[in-house]
Amino acid sequence: MAPQHTATPSAEPEISSSLVNDDLLPPKERDWGFFSLFAMWMSDIHSIGGYTFAAGLFALGLGAWHVFGALSIGIIVVFFLMNLVGFAGQATGLCYPVLARITFGTVGSNLPALLRGAVAICWYGIQTWLASKAVIVLLGGMWPGITSLGQTRFLGETLLGWAAFLFMWCLQLLLLRRGMETIRKFQDWAGPAVWVVMFLLTAYVLYLADWHISLSLTAEAPQWGTGYALLAAISLTVTYFSTLLLNFCDFSRFAPNRKAVWLANLWGLPVNFIAFSVVSVLVTAGSYQIYGEYIYDPVDLVAKLDHPIAIILGAITFTVATLGINVVANFVSPAYDLANAWPARIDFKRGGFIAACIALVITPWNLYNNPVVINVFLAALGAVLGPLFGIIIADYYMLRKGQVQVSELFKRDGMHTFTAGWNMRAVWAFLIASVPSIIVAVVPVTFCKFLSPFSWFIGAALGLVIHLLMSRADPYLLRAVRQARSVDLDADRDSVAR
Template sequence: MTGRPAGPTKVVYRHHPWLGKRVLIMPQPIPAGPSPRLHNEDLAPAEHRRWGFYSLFAMWMSDIHSLGGYTFAAGLFALGLGAWQVFLALVLGIFIVFLLMNLSGYAGQKLGVPYPVLARLSFGVFGANLPALIRALVAIAWYGIQTWLASRAVIVIVLQIWPDLKGLTGNNFLGESTLGWLAFLVVWALQLLLLRNGMDTIRRFQDWAGPAVWVVMGLLVVYILINAGWNVSLDLPGGTAQWGVMQAFFAAVALTVTYFSTLLLNFCDFSRFAPSRRSVWTANLWGLPVNFMAFSVVSVVVTAGTFKVYGQHIYDPVDIVGRINSIWALLLGAVTFAVATLGINVVANFVSPAYDLANVWPAKIDFRRGGLIAAVVALVITPWNLFNSPVVVNQFLGGLGALLGPLFGIIMMDYYVLRRQHVVVADLFREQGYYTYARGWNPKAVLSFLVSAIPAVILALVPVFGAVSAFSWFIGAIIAAAVHFLISRNDRSIADSVTAAIAEDARPTAPQARTA
C-alpha cells in the first residue's frame, strides 16, 4: 500500500490573490471516522492526564514491592556471585531498564494510546492483535498465579484468628482445599473492585499500596538488625558460576532486565495518562533505579539477618513476620504482603489483558469487560496447578516470555527509527489508513517477529543453550529490531505516513481552506 487508500472526496476552494476569486484546488479525500472495530473510549487517546509524578512513582513501588521483588536480589546469589557483584549487576541492569522503559513511556505519553493501539503502528490495525494476545496470555496466567499467592497470606490470617478452620485445609477439590478456594475467591473478588472506575480507581489504589509495604519493610529491617546486634554478613549462600564469573555477572544484568520485560511492552498503558514527558522521566528515575535498589538492599539485609537471628536464611518475609511473637505483627505483615502481591498483579497482569482483550473486539469489549474476561479465565485455569507444574511454568510461560523481546524490538524500532515518532494518530482507528497494510496486517512485522521469535524461544528453553538462556530477551529484541529495520527502511507507506504526520503536526489550528 502507498499512502492512504482512496475514499470519498470533498471539493476544496481557496481564494486566489491574483485572480481575485475562489479557485478549485483539487478533490480531497475525506478521512473516514474511527471504525467501531478499532475504537472505543478506553482505547482512544487519553484526554484526562491525572497520572502525575507521584502516581507513576507509586505504581513502580507497587510493582517492585512484591514477594517476587523481595526474593529477586537474593536469588541472584545462586548464580555464584558475591555481594558486590550482585549489587553492580543490579545497578547496571536497572539503569538499562530505566532507559528502555522511557522509550515505551514516552511513546504512550505523546500518543495517549495503550499498548495494543501502539502495536498497530508496526503490525497493522488488525495485526496488532498478535502481540496483544501474546502479552495477554502471559498476563492472565501470572494474574491467576499471583492471585493464588496472595491468597496464601489470607489463609495465614484466617488460621491465626480462627484456628478451628484448619479442618478446611485437609480436603482437595481440583487441587485446592476448601479454605484455599475460599481465600482465592476472596482475593479474586477484591481485585475486581478495582474495575469500578477503570484506571482512576487503580491509580488511587496504587497511590497507597506501594508506600504501605515500605512502612512494614522499614519496621522489619529494624527488628532484624536489632536482634542481630546490627552485624550481618551480606554474602548470602549461592551456587557456583557454571560458565565463569563474567557470564554469571552479565546473566544477572540480563535477568534484571527480563524481570521487567512485561512492563517494558505495556508501560504506555499507564504513561498515556501522564501530563508531560518530564513526569514520566522523573517517576521512572525514582521508581526504578532509586526505589528498586533501595528495596533490593533492604531485602538482602533482612534475609542475611535472619541467619543470625533464626539460624537459617529465610527468603519469605511473611514467614519472617510469622516468627515474631505477636499476633498483631503477623496480621500486619500478612495483610501488607497480600496488598503488595495485589499491587504487582494489578500493574503487571491486570491492566494489560484488559486493554489487550478490548482491542480484539472494541465494539463489545471495553476496559472493564476485558478485565472481567481476564479474571474469569484466570479462575478457570486453576492457577495453583500451573504454578505447581515445572513444565507449565518453565516451558509454556518461559516460551511465551521469550516472545516479548522480539515484540519490543519491532515496536520500538518502528516508532523511534523508521517513523521518527511521527504518527497520524487518527489512522490508528481507521480501517483504511496508513496502518492498514494488507487487510490490516503488516507482513513485514510478522516476518520480523517469526525470524526473531524462533531463536529466542530455542535459546530460552533448550538446555544445551543454558549458558545464553538468560540473554534470550536481548537476543530476540536485537534480531527483531535489526530485521524489521532492514526489510522496512525503504517502505514507501512508512515514508508517506511520516510525511502526512509531519504535515498534520505543522497544520495551523485555524482552517486555511473553505469547503463547499
C-alpha cells in the same frame, strides 16, 4: 521531539466503530502526574516477586556487592528503555495494543497484544494465588486453629485455599469499579504503605538477629565465572521488567508531559528498586541468623515470626503488595488487550473481568506447581516479549522518527491498514526473531542454558535489526511517514481524544 506543523486535520476524522471505544482513544484528561506514576512503580516493585528476585540473584554464586552492582546497572538500563516506551505513550496518548497498530497493523496488532495478554493472565492467576497464601498466614496469626480446617482438596487446592483465593480474586475485581481512576487512587497509597511496613519488618528481623548478619548468602562459586554471573544478573534484572517494557504506555499515556514520565521513572526505578533490593537482602540474611536457613519467600518468613502483631502486619503488607503488582503488571494489560480484540463489545472493564475469569478457571496453583508449564510454556511466552519490544522500538523511533498520525490508527482503510489490517513484514520479523529466543529460553542443553539469561536481549536485538532490514523500504510505511509530516500531530491526536 517531533517538529510542529501548521496544517490541521479535519475536525471529524473518519474512524471505524470496529476499531475504537472510549478506553482505546487518547485521553483528554492527563492527571497521572509524577506521584501517581512513581506510586505505580512502588506497587510494581514492592511485591513478593520483587523481594525474592533480588535475594535469588545470590543463587548465581555472586557476593553481596556484585549483586547490588548488577541490580544497579540492570535497573539503570531498564530506566532508559522504559523511557522509550513511556515517551511514546505520552506523546500519542495510546495504550499498548493500539500503539502496536502502528507497527503490526490495525488487525495484526492483536498478535502482540494477545501474546502479552496471555502472559499477564497466567501470572495474574498465579499472583492472586500467591497472595491468598498470605491471607491464610494472616488468618493463622489471628486464629491459629483455622489453618487445620478445610483441608479437603478440590481441583488440586484445599477448601481453605479456595476460600482465600476467591477472596483475593473478588477483592481485585473491586478495582474495576471506575477503571484506571480507581487503580490510580489505589496505587497512590498502596506503594508507600508497603514501604513503611517493610522498614518495620526489616528492623524487627534485624532485632531478632541481634543486629548481626552476613551478606554472603552463597557458598557456591559461579558455574561460568564471576564475570558471566554478573552479566547474567544484569540481564535478568532487565528481563524481570520485560512485560512492562511493552505496556508501560498504558500508564504513561495519562501523563501531562515528558518530565513527569522521566522523573517518575528515575525515582521509581533506579532509586526505589535499589532501596527495596537492599531491604530484601537484609531481611533474607537476617532469616539465616534467626532460623539457620535462608528463607527467600517473605510469606514463609512472616509465618515463622513468633509475634502475632508482626505476623498480621506482615501478612497484610504482602497481600496489599501482591495486589499492587497484579494490578500494574497483570490486570491493566489484558484489559486493554482484550478490548483491542473486539472494541465494539469489550471495553476496559469487561476486558479485565474476562481476564480475571480466565485466570480463575485455569487453576493457577496447578500451573505454578507444574515444571513443564513454568519452565517451558511461560518461558516461551516470555521469550517472545524481547522481539516485540525490539520491533516496536525500531519502527516507532528509527523508521518513523516518532511521526505518527494517531487518527489513522482508528480507520478501517487508513495508513496503518497495510494488507487487510496486517503488516506482514513486522509479523515475519517477529517470527524469525522469536525462534532463537525461544530455543535459548527453553531447550535444556548446556549451550542454551549458558545463553538463557540473555534471551530477552537476543530476541530484542534480532527483532530490531530484522525489522529495520525488512521495512526500511516498505512503501506503506514511507507513505504513512510522508502523510504524518504534513499534519499537526498534536492537533490530530486531540481531534480523536475521548
